[in-house]
Amino acid sequence: MKHLNLIVILAISFTILACTSSTTESSSSDDSQATERTGQAFIEDENATPNCLQIAIGSSDHSTLVAAVQAAQVENALVNVGPLTVFAPTNAAFDALPEGTVENLLKPENKAALADILKYHVTPGNLKADFLTKFKKIGQANNQNLEVKIVDGKAVIGGANIIASIPASNGIVHVIDAVLLPPTKE
Structure with missing residues (x-):
C-alpha cells in the first residue's frame, strides 16, 4: 500500500512539473509576439x-x-x-x-x-x-x-x-x- 501511495505521489509530481515547464516556455514565446503588436486593432478572431x-x-x-x-x-x-x-x-x-x-x-x-x-x-x-x-x-x-x-x-x-x-x-x-x-x- 505504501508503494502504491508513493507511485501516485510521484506520478502527480511529474505531471505538475511537466505542465509547469511547458506553460513557462509557451508564455515566454507569446511575450515576444505580444510586444510587437498590441491593442484591439491586432486581435485575431476568425469567427466574428x-x-x-x-x-x-x-x-x-x-x-x-x-x-x-x-x-x-x-x-x-x-x-x-x-x-x-x-x-x-x-x-x-x-x-x-x-x-x-x-x-x-x-x-x-x-x-x-x-x-x-x-x-x-x-x-x-x-x-x-x-x-x-x-x-x-x-x-x-x-x-x-x-x-x-x-x-x-x-x-x-x-x-x-x-x-x-x-x-x-x-x-x-x-x-x-x-x-x-x-x-x-x-
Whole structure:
C-alpha cells in the first residue's frame, strides 16, 4: 500500500512539473509576439464579423488606406466599439490625387495632417447609404462637417460616390470613389 501511495505521489509530481515547464516556455514565446503588436486593432478572431479596420485590411482595393491608417497611427480608432460609419476611399481614389500627395502625407512629419484627413472619413453612428439621403451635413470625427448631396436619389458624400457598403461589427464601411479632403481651417 505504501508503494502504491508513493507511485501516485510521484506520478502527480511529474505531471505538475511537466505542465509547469511547458506553460513557462509557451508564455515566454507569446511575450515576444505580444510586444510587437498590441491593442484591439491586432486581435485575431476568425469567427466574428470583422470590424471596420479588418474590412480594409482584408481588401486589396484599400491597401493605400491601410498604409495611411498605419502611418497616422489611428488603427485603434477604427476598431473601437462604435458604432462608426467609415468612408473608405479605394486605391484608385488615392491614385487620382495630385502626384506626390500620398507620398507626402505618409511622411512622419505629416502624421497630424494625415490623421485629420483620415478622421474626416469617419462619423459616429451606423449610417446606412439610404439613411444618408436624409442629411445635408454630417459631423465627422475631426470636428468638421461633411456635405451630403442627393444625386439620382443616392447620397454623394463630399463629392464621393458610394460604390459599396459593408456591414462591420462596429458599424459600416462605405467604399467611396474619392478621397475626402477637409476644408482648410481658418
